[in-house]
Amino acid sequence: MTAATEGRTMHSPPHQHGQVPREDSGHGSTQDHGRHDGGTHQAVHAARSVAAHRAAVRELLAPLRSTDRTETLPLRAALGKGLAQDITATVSLPPFANSQMDGFAVNTADLPDAGAELRAVAAVPAGAVPARLEPGTAAPIMTGAMIPAGADAVVPVERAVPDRFPLADDGSRENKVWLPATAAGTFVRRIGSDVQVGELALAAGAFLGPAQLGLLAALGIPEVTVYRPVTVLLVTTGDEVVEPGQPLEQGRIYDANGTLLESAMRQAGLTVVRTAISTDKPKELRALLRAEGPAVDLIVTTGGVSKGAYEVVRQAMEGQQAEFLHVAMQPGGPQGIGTFDAVPFLGFPGNPVSCLVSFEMFLRPVLAELFGSPAPRMPVRARIAGGLSSPEHKHQVRRGSLRADGTVRLEGGESSHLMHALAGSNALVHVPQGVSALAEGDEVEVWML
CATH class of the missing domain: 2.170.190.11 (Molybdopterin biosynthesis moea protein, domain 3.)
Structure with missing residues (x-):
């Protein structure tokens, strides 16, 4: 994100990308309600690529990678953390023939x-x-x-x-x-046939799983310096959203996003501060963010980032160094990024699959790259069971089940509200931008969930 784009609302040309699909638009309507930039000039831009938006997220979060955000832990407490310093072998392994x-x-x-x-x-x-x-x-x-x-x-x-x-x-x-x-x-x-004394044993940024911690123990190292977990303020928005367990009035829906994202974030090693569901009143959302934001490293909201008439996150961000744009991805096209009172901010769409895909495509890989934790999703190749079509100008992410025979079966359709299909999946299936169709047996990249 450059100074020229900070504080600006970003839109894709309607003739090129069409109306933002309702399934990605959060909790509001798809109607474009004009400015949300506090009076700055509103420019029209092509959709940002997935790679470019991931790079923008990395730039936003890179300052969190600092020496004052590290801690030294005994090995038994360091599982799942990211190594903050290079580790040099203090002895050879094995130490004798x-x-x-x-x-x-x-x-x-x-x-x-x-x-x-x-x-x-x-x-x-x-x-x-x-x-x-x-x-x-x-x-x-x-x-x-x-x-x-x-x-x-x-x-x-x-x-x-x-x-x-x-x-x-x-x-x-x-x-x-x-x-x-x-x-x-x-x-x-032979002595040193595994690692020689003085050699680099583990590089800074390594994910500390059982094998890495076992190596440190074999080297006689009792504790290790790791990055402290990123603390995230997670805010679900929408007047129509109700906490599970409460009465469900007509026109309301239960909040899946809060539980879905909090679980994904905790599984990835983040510390999550969860608030009550925010209303669609921008003033109340701003007050909530100002009350909770100073104690966290990152603010993540769900919903209210598209082009509807009641997009509360966009309205609450007026005057802040934040932009709202469309990424060439389905689902999860509408995205928000910037800062709120100098705290890094990411705005994810409001539909459940969209917000999870946004986390997996942007936040999780950036955290893995910067801090070594969580472990990155390792891509594998699979043959698709049945064909599919995809919008050629977008990177499409579908839910699927990878099977023992090396094929992946799609679960559900393209719509981003299909929680049952997501729950029945074990992988994300990637159809890159520029591909409009795949036939049965074609190879695809999948990420295991």
């Missing part, structure tokens, strides 16, 4: 092509420091145990004759073992 198998530590010079019978010496358990291996001997060794000096390979016990560890250590026949020829380095984990 060790056995990859239960077997016999040998010097391969003692084993000619035909193999040889060697004398078994004292066993080497894990955690012990073994004596040097003498020529003509083999040391029974356990998995993970230190390779004795003088040994350069391990022969698995099942390849020995007899294929068991000797019971005696007195020079008797029971103490002898035949072993086949073996190449140097066989079944030996």
Whole structure:
């Protein structure tokens, strides 16, 4: 977002993109009610691309990536966080050469092509420091145990004759073992073969899952510096919206957006401050934002961002450094972005699927990129079960179920109110801008939910 566009309402040319669909328009009507920019000149612009809007969201939130927003936590408390600093290996892994198998530590010079019978010496358990291996001997060794000096390979016990560890250590026949020829380095984990001391172990921005925390523990690191979770003020708007559990009068609907978005945000590691449903009175919404906004990092609203006559979020943002525009995406085209009293602000559409798609397309990936948490959605390729059509000038996001055979079945239609179809889905199906139709069996990109 540039200085030239801040504080301005943005609209797509009607002849190019048509009327904003009602399913994306939030809680108001689709009628264009003119200015919402506090008197600044209203320009007409083409719809912004998905990539450009995601970049604008990143620019808005980038200042939150600062050293004063970090904390140091013990490893057990850091699961799901994003690493704030590079981690250099303080020891090599493994810290000493060790056995990859239960077997016999040998010097391969003692084993000619035909193999040889060697004398078994004292066993080497894990955690012990073994004596040097003498020529003509083999040391029974356990998995993970230190390779004795003088040994350069391990022969698995099942390849020995007899294929068991000797019971005696007195020079008797029971103490002898035949072993086949073996190449140097066989079944030996070299010191530092995983990571060398001084090497970069984890880069800042890494998502700390079980594997990453296990690596830090293996390096002997007891605590780690991570980014503090972003705190979001989540505001649902609309006179017609009722909290679940309350009586449902005619013309009213239950609020799905609050629960849907709060759950998605908490699952992504955000701290969510949830307010009561805001009315369609701009003055009341402004008062709510001024009361709650100073304590949070980001304000997210749902509804009231389109071109109808009662778009409360747009009206409440008059005089603020915020813009309202159309992104070339279906669902979720109408978007708001900017600041409210210097607090970063994102305005999502009011229909449930639209607001979730907005979160998944813009906020979640930006948080992953900036802070390492949540883990990014990894794209996978699937074959579509049944064809589809898509508006060529938009990036369409459909709900689907990825199946074990590598196909994805669409759930429900294009409309953004279809919560039942969303609940029956496990993936988002992406149809990029410029594609107007796909046939059965065509490949698509899907993001697992």
